[in-house]
Amino acid sequence: MTERLAEGDPAPDFTLPDADGKPVSLADYRGRKVIVYFYPAASTPGCTKQACDFRDNLAELGDAGLDVVGISPDKPAKLAKFRDAQDLTFPLLSDPDREVLQAWGAFGEKTMYGKKVTGVIRSTFLVDEEGKIEKAMYNVRATGHVAKLRKDLKV
Template sequence: MSERLATGDTAPDFTLQDADGKPVSLADHRGRSTIVYFYPAALTPGCTKEACDFTDNLDVLAAAGYDVIGISPDKPEKLAKFREKESLQVTLASDPDRSVLTAYGAFGEKTMYGKTVTGVIRSTFVVDPDGRVAHAFYNVRATGHVAKLLRDLKV
């Protein structure tokens, strides 16, 4: 099980491929607050709901100074299909070796349908302009999470 991050921790930097195979780095967002969210799999009902909610609120978040990056273990090709099928506007990044997921404590043991399994732990982090974790949310629900996040951030 990987270590969980807490408020005040330095957010692990990363460079991953986006849905178009281009690099996306947390360092590129220094100076702005960035919401980094981890989800198990593109094109699944819960992950689609969450990605659509982020897309629907992207303008509000951007106006409040937040960028949004969604990360899953899916390959860039699958992320591109996901983006096209659902008309997503959020930046989607691929972490096939799960190294970034692990660095954020978003990969490990979890309970699913009453069984303990190893997989992606749906999590969201708000990284401040200096690269520190301002908020860390683990085991979030796909439905209603973005609305709760907006309330918590007072956006």
Template structure:
């Protein structure tokens, strides 16, 4: 089981390829807040709902100084198809080796339909301007999650 991050922990740095194969680093966002959210698979119903919620709330998040990054184990080509189909306007990052997912505590044992399985744990983090975890949420629900974040963070 991977270690879970908490508010106050340093955000594990990473560089991952986006949907176009361009490297994106967490360090690129220093000086701004950034949501890093982890989801199991592009183009599945729950992940599509969550991504579209972030897309639909992106202007308000950006106005509050918050950028958004989505991370999944999908390869860049699948992420590009997902981005284009859903008109997503924030970076989707590829972690096929699951190293970043594991470092952030977003890969491990979870309950799925009453069974214990190993996989991506739907998780969302708010990283502050200095690269510190400001909020860590594990096992989040895909539906209604962004609205809850906006209420919690007063955005």
């Protein structure tokens, strides 16, 4: 099991390719708060619901000074199809080696349909302007998560 991050921890830095293969770094967001969320697979029902919830709430999150970045093990070409099919307007990043997923504690053993499996742990983090973890949420639900996040953040 990878170690989980907690509030106050420095957010592990990363540079990953987006859906177009362009490198995006956590450092690009210094000076702004950013929601970094990890999801198992593009174009699956739960991940589509979650991504569309972020898309539909992006204006309000942006008005509150929050950017959004999604990370999965999918290759950029699959992310581009997902982005285009769902009209997603925030960066989707590719971590096929799962190094960033592991650094953030978002990959490891989880229970799925009553069985223990190893995979992506659906997780969401709020990173502050200085690059520290302000909020760490593991095993979040795809449906209703963005509404709960907005309520918790008073957005």
